[in-house]
Amino acid sequence: MNIININTRESYDCIVGEGLISLVPSLINDLTINSNIALITDDIVDKLYADSLFNDLKKNRKLKTIKLVIKSGEKSKNKETLFNILEFLGDNNFNRSDYLISLGGGVVGDIVGLSSALYMRGINYIQIPTTLLSMVDSAIGGKTGIDLKSGKNLVGAFKEPKMVICDINIIKDLPSSIFKEGMAEVIKCDIIGNLGIKNNILNNEIKDNIESIINKCLYLKKDIVEKDEFETNGLRKVLNLGHTIAHSIEAISNYSISHGNAVGMGLLIESKISYELGIINKETLDEIINILKISNLIFDLKYDIDELISFMKNDKKNNDELISFILIESFGNIKEIKLNEKELKNILNKIMK
Ligand SMILES: NC(=O)c1ccc[n+]([C@@H]2O[C@H](COP(=O)([O-])OP(=O)(O)OC[C@H]3O[C@@H](n4cnc5c(N)ncnc54)[C@H](O)[C@@H]3O)[C@@H](O)[C@H]2O)c1
Structure with missing residues (x-):
């Protein structure tokens, strides 16, 4: 396991290694011990990894763990999905000490990151990238956003995650x-x-x-x-x-x-x-x-x-x-x-x- 510390305004660790998805509850335990968690994923990754991660989290934690599944693909990176996520957090009484976890490619990562920048003016989030593109690029660096009809990523914010977890085995199984x-x-x-x-x-x-x-x-x-x-x-x-x-x-x-x-x-x-x-x-x-x-x-x-x-x-x-x-x-x-x-x-x- 390799731990890369990203020393930006808010420093955080990016952990890279094999089989990390099954270690998520223990890797995030210190950060989230007093937090509710909202796991957000897309409908493809849901079937592959989110179900078992969700069950693992629920088994290992006393506080609330909820899941929201968005439609996969760039066309979901829009204001409707963004507001669905924000309403979901509101409906579940999330507050600033709670955590979002983004499990998916760059689309899920970007929109969950923006939700975390906006909800209550800032709530914590963790990135678990599941594509090669999101592992090597979008999961770190704190750029979040959605698209407008007039162009890519035209609405966004800088919001660093609290942790990034890159499971290499997921990449080995990518189509x-x-x-x-x-x-x-x-x-x-x-x-x-x-x-x-x-x-x-x-x-x-x-x-x-x-x-x-x-x-x-x-x-x-x-x-x-x-x-x-x-x-x-x-x-x-x-x-x-x-x-x-x-x-x-x-x-x-x-x-x-x-x-x-x-x-x-x-x-x-x-x-x-x-x-x-x-x-x-x-x-x-x-x-x-x-x-x-x-x-x-x-x-x-x-x-x-x-x-x-x-x-x-x-x-x-x-x-x-x-x-x-x-x-x-x-x-x-x-x-x-x-x-x-x-x-x-x-x-x-x-x-x-
Ligand atoms: N924030 C940044 O700094 C930054 C940098 C680069 C790219 N991006 C953004 O990232 C997005 C592209 O990311 P992407 O290529 O990951 O796209 P994506 O999130 O749309 O994922 C591509 C497809 O792969 C599927 N998928 C995800 N993980 C999978 C897995 N393990 N196995 C099988 N299928 C899987 C998804 O459901 C989706 O259909 C773009 O919106 C781009 O603008 C952001």
């Missing part, structure tokens, strides 16, 4: 379509931090090394969020690599393209933009395309470029007429570039034809 979505964020981390994961991908040894890969990504994110928790000094922006395009793809598809798949395509298109601007060399571009291909993250994408750009302009990271991109010089070296609409349109026309 391949969900595993590969997480690989998009893993590849993003590898490009940002030059973590050496590309060799694992090229040698087809991802699954054998998944625990160390998850740990590497978590240490990278820890390092970044500790230095720029609230995205004020520019450092945290690097985590948006691939995301300017990805968020537009998600919004334009009305969230039928998953976040992970959109990030994969975002990394591809933003690498190509880096190449068109002469920032990255051909060898590194080909290397990135190759690892995205091996990871099954490249697919046919035909969207109207004007529409893509109009969603990019709505993105909360763009606060002037220019559209911000995190672009790649090489593995471990990335930088922010701002493009105006005309420049971007020209480049996208070349890349996406």
Whole structure:
């Protein structure tokens, strides 16, 4: 078991290891001994893990343990689900000393995190991520949120969890379509931090090394969020690599393209933009395309470029007429570039034809 302390405004531990789901009652005992618990999950994870966790918690605790199941998928990350959760807490007389537990992927984690920021102006929560994507990225760092019709994550708050529990065995059992979505964020981390994961991908040894890969990504994110928790000094922006395009793809598809798949395509298109601007060399571009291909993250994408750009302009990271991109010089070296609409349109026309 590896314990990574995330030393932000409110410091907390992220525990990584095999078989941790069955240890949850004892891992959280000190934190929650005097608290009621609301376990919140989605309908897919409910059948896989939530039932037995719920029974374990009820068996081991004297105080109230309740469960709420939301519909799985990005389309649930909206104000209706958010208010269902808040009403559920109110109906059950939850107060500030109680705890929410989010059990699921990034969708459940983001919406439970936002509920915990809002309910009574702040209630505690614990993240138990069940997808590769949520383990390596969304469960730590304190960003929470929901989507609006006009764009991704446009309503949110910073709210750090009290603990994050990553059970590696859950990842070993993930369906391949969900595993590969997480690989998009893993590849993003590898490009940002030059973590050496590309060799694992090229040698087809991802699954054998998944625990160390998850740990590497978590240490990278820890390092970044500790230095720029609230995205004020520019450092945290690097985590948006691939995301300017990805968020537009998600919004334009009305969230039928998953976040992970959109990030994969975002990394591809933003690498190509880096190449068109002469920032990255051909060898590194080909290397990135190759690892995205091996990871099954490249697919046919035909969207109207004007529409893509109009969603990019709505993105909360763009606060002037220019559209911000995190672009790649090489593995471990990335930088922010701002493009105006005309420049971007020209480049996208070349890349996406
Ligand atoms: N807060 C942040 O810093 C941050 C960072 C990155 C991504 N995100 C957000 O995370 C979300 C994407 O997360 P995601 O990819 O985990 O999506 P998700 O939560 O929608 O999960 C993907 C699918 O996998 C299913 N699932 C979850 N665990 C499973 C398991 N163990 N076995 C089988 N199926 C399982 C879910 O029910 C869902 O259908 C997006 O909304 C994105 O915006 C947030």
